[in-house]
Amino acid sequence: MKIIIIGDGGHSKVIQEMVFVSGKYEVIAVLDDKYHDGFQTRGIIHAPVSFLVKLLQEDIKLVIAIGDNLIRRKIVQQLALPKEAYAPLIHPTAIISPTSKVGYGTVVMPNVVVNANSEIGSHCIINTGAIVEHDNRIGDYTHLSPNVTLTGNVSTGEGVHIGSSATIIPSKHLGSWSIIGAGSTVIEHIPAYTKAVGSPTRIIERINHKVIL
Numbered sequence: 001m002k003i004i005i006i007g008d009g010g011h012s013k014v015i016q017e018m019v020f021v022s023g024k025y026e027v028i029a030v031l032d033d034k035y036h037d038g039f040q041t042r043g044i045i046h047a048p049v050s051f052l053v054k055l056l057q058e059d060i061k062l063v064i065a066i067g068d069n070l071i072r073r074k075i076v077q078q079l080a081l082p083k084e085a086y087a088p089l090i091h092p093t094a095i096i097s098p099t100s101k102v103g104y105g106t107v108v109m110p111n112v113v114v115n116a117n118s119e120i121g122s123h124c125i126i127n128t129g130a131i132v133e134h135d136n137r138i139g140d141y142t143h144l145s146p147n148v149t150l151t152g153n154v155s156t157g158e159g160v161h162i163g164s165s166a167t168i169i170p171s172k173h174l175g176s177w178s179i180i181g182a183g184s185t186v187i188e189h190i191p192a193y194t195k196a197v198g199s200p201t202r203i204i205e206r207i208n209h210k211v212i213l
C-alpha cells in the first residue's frame with residue numbers, strides 16, 4: 001500500500017525508516033511547507049502540504065510525522081479527512097497485546113511493549129522503548145518519549161507529552177496537554193494544562209489553555 005508522509009524533520013526521518021523496514025507501505029511523497037515547489041528524489045515526491053489534494057486517492061494512506069502534539073492536531077484538523085485515511089504504523093520489533101488497540105495515525109516505534117487491554121488513541125507517538133502496561137487509556141495526540149514507563153491503569157487526556165524515561169505509577173491520570181519532564185516520577189494525578197517535573201513531580205507552570213483550544 002502507498003503512503004504519504006506529512007512532515008520532513010527529525011521525527012519524520014525515523015518514520016521514513018520505519019516504513020521502509022516494515023515493508024508494508026511504499027512512500028510516494030513527503031510533504032512539508034519547508035518546500036516551496038514539488039521535486040522528486042529517488043522516485044519520492046517532496047512538496048508543500050498543499051500538494052496533497054493532487055496526490056490523495058482512496059487507497060493511499062497518510063501519517064503525520066511531526067513531533068509537536070499541537071501542530072500534529074492542527075494539521076489533522078485542517079485536512080479534515082476521515083480517520084481511516086491515516087495508517088497506524090507499528091515497527092516490527094514492537095510487541096502489542098492482541099487485547100490492546102492502537103488508533104489511526106499513531107506511530108509505535110522500535111522495542112515498544114503495549115500490554116493487555118490498553119487503548120492508545122489516534123495520532124499518538126509511542127516512542128522507542130516505551131512501555132505501556134495493562135489497562136492504560138492514552139488520549140489522542142499524546143507523545144510518550146523514549147523509555148517512558150506507564151505502569152498499570154494509567155490514563156491520559158489529549159495531547160499529553162511525557163519526557164524521556166519518565167515513570168507514572170499505577171492508576172494516575174495525566175490531564176490534557178500536560179507536560180511531564182524527562183526522568184520524572186509521577187505519583188499523583190496531574191491536572192490538565194500543567195507542566196510538572198522531578199521525582200516526585202512538582203508543578204512548575206500552568207499552560208495557557210487558550211493557546212491550545
Ligand SMILES: CC(=O)SCCNC(=O)CCNC(=O)[C@H](O)C(C)(C)COP(=O)(O)OP(=O)(O)OC[C@H]1O[C@@H](n2cnc3c(N)ncnc32)[C@H](O)[C@@H]1OP(=O)(O)O
Binds near residue numbers: 162164182197198199
Ligand atoms: C526522540 C526524541 O527526542 S523525543 C523528545 C523527548 N523530549 C524530552 O524528553 C524533553 C522533555 N522536556 C523536559 O524535560 C523539559 O525540561 C521541560 C519541558 C519539562 C521543561 O522545559 P522548560 O519549560 O524550558 O523548563 P526550564 O528548563 O526553564 O526549567 C524550569 C525548572 O524546571 C527544572 N526542570 C526542567 N526539566 C526538568 C526535568 N526533566 N527534571 C527535573 N527538573 C526539571 C529546571 O531545573 C528548572 O528548575 P528551577 O526553576 O528550580 O531552576
